[in-house]
Amino acid sequence: MSTKDALFEIEDLHVSIGDKEIVRGVSLVVRAGEKHAIMGPNGSGKSTLTNAVMGHPSTTITRGRAWLNGEDLTSLEPHEKARKGLFLAFQYPVAVPGVTVANFLRSAVKARFGEDRLKTFRQDLKARLRDLEIDESFVTRYLNEGFSGGEKKRLEILQMAMLEPRMALLDETDSGLDIDALKVVSEGVNRHSGPQTGLVLVTHYQRILNYIRPDFVHVFMSGRIVRSGGFELALELDKKGYGDWIAPAPLAAASN
Amino acid sequence: MEPLKHSPGAPPAADVKTKPELHIGEDYASRYGFHDAEAYFHKGRKGIDHEVVEMMTRMKKEPEWMRRFRHESLDVFLSKPMPRWGDTELLNSINFDDIYYYVKPMAEQGKSWDDVPENIKNTFERLGIPEAERKFLAGVSAQYESEVVYHSMRDDLKKKGIIFLDMDTALREHPEIVQKYFATVIPAADNKFAALNSAVWSGGSFIYVPPGVDVGIPLQAYFRINTENMGQFERTLIIADKGSRVHYIEGCTAPVYSTNSLHSAVVELVALEHAYIRYTTIQNWSNNIFNLVTKRAAAYRNSTVEWVDGNIGSKLTMKFPCIYLLEEGAKGEILSVAFAGKGQHQDAGAKVIHAAPRTTSRITSKSISKSGGRASYRGMVKVYPKATDCKVSVECDALLIGKDSRSDTYPTMEIAEDNVQIEHEARVSKVSEEQIFYLMSRGLTEDEARLLIVNGFIEPFTKELPMEYAVELNRLIELEMEGSVG
Numbered sequence: 001m002s003t004k005d006a007l008f009e010i011e012d013l014h015v016s017i018g019d020k021e022i023v024r025g026v027s028l029v030v031r032a033g034e035k036h037a038i039m040g041p042n043g044s045g046k047s048t049l050t051n052a053v054m055g056h057p058s059t060t061i062t063r064g065r066a067w068l069n070g071e072d073l074t075s076l077e078p079h080e081k082a083r084k085g086l087f088l089a090f091q092y093p094v095a096v097p098g099v100t101v102a103n104f105l106r107s108a109v110k111a112r113f114g115e116d117r118l119k120t121f122r123q124d125l126k127a128r129l130r131d132l133e134i135d136e137s138f139v140t141r142y143l144n145e146g147f148s149g150g151e152k153k154r155l156e157i158l159q160m161a162m163l164e165p166r167m168a169l170l171d172e173t174d175s176g177l178d179i180d181a182l183k184v185v186s187e188g189v190n191r192h193s194g195p196q197t198g199l200v201l202v203t204h205y206q207r208i209l210n211y212i213r214p215d216f217v218h219v220f221m222s223g224r225i226v227r228s229g230g231f232e233l234a235l236e237l238d239k240k241g242y243g244d245w246i247a248p249a250p251l252a253a254a255s256n
Numbered sequence: 257m258e259p260l261k262h263s264p265g266a267p268p269a270a271d272v273k274t275k276p277e278l279h280i281g282e283d284y285a286s287r288y289g290f291h292d293a294e295a296y297f298h299k300g301r302k303g304i305d306h307e308v309v310e311m312m313t314r315m316k317k318e319p320e321w322m323r324r325f326r327h328e329s330l331d332v333f334l335s336k337p338m339p340r341w342g343d344t345e346l347l348n349s350i351n352f353d354d355i356y357y358y359v360k361p362m363a364e365q366g367k368s369w370d371d372v373p374e375n376i377k378n379t380f381e382r383l384g385i386p387e388a389e390r391k392f393l394a395g396v397s398a399q400y401e402s403e404v405v406y407h408s409m410r411d412d413l414k415k416k417g418i419i420f421l422d423m424d425t426a427l428r429e430h431p432e433i434v435q436k437y438f439a440t441v442i443p444a445a446d447n448k449f450a451a452l453n454s455a456v457w458s459g460g461s462f463i464y465v466p467p468g469v470d471v472g473i474p475l476q477a478y479f480r481i482n483t484e485n486m487g488q489f490e491r492t493l494i495i496a497d498k499g500s501r502v503h504y505i506e507g508c509t510a511p512v513y514s515t516n517s518l519h520s521a522v523v524e525l526v527a528l529e530h531a532y533i534r535y536t537t538i539q540n541w542s543n544n545i546f547n548l549v550t551k552r553a554a555a556y557r558n559s560t561v562e563w564v565d566g567n568i569g570s571k572l573t574m575k576f577p578c579i580y581l582l583e584e585g586a587k588g589e590i591l592s593v594a595f596a597g598k599g600q601h602q603d604a605g606a607k608v609i610h611a612a613p614r615t616t617s618r619i620t621s622k623s624i625s626k627s628g629g630r631a632s633y634r635g636m637v638k639v640y641p642k643a644t645d646c647k648v649s650v651e652c653d654a655l656l657i658g659k660d661s662r663s664d665t666y667p668t669m670e671i672a673e674d675n676v677q678i679e680h681e682a683r684v685s686k687v688s689e690e691q692i693f694y695l696m697s698r699g700l701t702e703d704e705a706r707l708l709i710v711n712g713f714i715e716p717f718t719k720e721l722p723m724e725y726a727v728e729l730n731r732l733i734e735l736e737m738e739g740s741v742g
Contacts, residue, residue: 054693054697055693055696055697056693057689057692057693058689077696077701077702078693078696078697079696079697079698079699079700079701079702079704079705081697082696082697082698082699083699087697088697090694090697093694094688094690094691094694096691096694096695096708096709096712097712097713097715098711098712098713098714098715098716099708099709099711099712099715103708104695104698104708107695107698107700107704107708108695108698108699108700111698111699111700111701111704112698112699142712142715143712159698163698163699
């Protein structure tokens, strides 16, 4: 069973890619209105964690569960999770040639909210574009094709804004953004995070946390959360880096 | 093809509500694959010989030169062996003795839809032709079996001197211009199937656009086969005089039968100086039809010819729209899409001959093979000696869906001139797991994701179609894509 007042919860999650176990027992509870940051060095398995929760076909959950609103997500298809309000902002969004951003968003909005929602689609989209300082011509371009890193990340947050998830997982949304873009994107995320929603922000750097201030910070190393704390933990990480101070135990000994 | 959406074959509203994004319950059989009872004016016997040809030419009251042309063409057809390339197994399965070569559904062509027999009219209504005619076409020709049963063109276009007739009528009413161009671009001896068409051709369109006249909105022909074991051999000739412009669209469907039918058209285009011709095809034959078509254009000084060629249906299609760039500054473009589903072989492609300096060509071919279907791109680009400063661009993209699907590319380039700019690209791709996951993570089902990716893949083609046809093409693809997982 999931924790009583949890909006989103993962419990003892183990994830493999092929024969290799990448995520090695992660538990996390996110209550409505909370923002969590998962910080860790490259290659520690952060993206594998979020991909597995969303249901990436290359990942296998070998043990553990994930819940949204008390409902077990673990065996659902990605589109079912999305329709229930789970959202993943991708670190490397893939290009889909020939499919315009507008056409794609229309399909996604229809899938999430139903046909009726399309009545206000145009005006909704216009407003969200304005919020994110994206030019309207952007939506006639093909999905992520020839997009700069920054454009891709803006598009991810535009999708988040249009799909209004209950629970958003943002995977390295800050990478590839210059400082101005980072600000706009962060404001976008904040605008769509409220008392009813939850957020998990996966990042390598502390920088984005100045704009999206997390209530909890978790340090992620070698496939598990090695330490949790408040915002001050992020500041400490920024100063000291991901060194021995935080994970003194040798990796082999840390496995169960 | 079927230009408009709503026909009596539409699914019950309840289905639409539960799954609005997919037209579940619709398929080719119910939407296009129905057939009418036959009450024909004339239905000849099966098989082909000089007697059949003689009967046709007499019934049509043709001039002597055409009579002779038909008989000579038949001799060519009978003497030529089957092609020894392409899908020879399927080709050799055609039984020429088991085909009706001439079926005349009614005595006289209709001037209004009310002149057309009820069941035939209903068929075209169901295919949306009269509605399309009212909404966005300058003229319509509707062929049923061997004859054009209905034909119309807007009066204002007639006044501009545009001739748009079925080929038989054109031969009667404009014999001199027909004789001047007929079979000059594609001689009967070009290939076995062109010879067969030349012997037993019936119906098809004739268009002449006078100098400087722009037809403005498209002219359309629709070809319907109704009877079993039918052979349909329409003959189309389009002449765009100096500086004129025309867009012609053709579509086709047929009932689903367990036996095979043969469709073998010959289409000749002549673009004179500075003229522009676009010829758009949405081929949607049922999967028991051999579609073996010869299409060729002659492009003169500074003219432009564009073949926009969509192949969705048929059992075997062999069609390689060709452009001869005969004089300086001529441009040719061939944009094609082939969709090969289960049991289908789309052997499609393009051919461009650069016979003059400063001529330009572009070939874009997109093919999708699904559920064991086979798509082949067969292309030829030839640049003659002294055809300097030519530009050639060839791009072939193949998309494979399902593990048994097949795509082959047979590109040929014969370049006899050094001073030429050539680009060639060929790619084979699969719908990637990453793309599917990305779209599914936004709420699309796997089928919806795949469909969106496929529609994106052919977007360079659909965007060239008039809106109504683009919508229709996407819908056809959607039908083909249903249950395509795996």
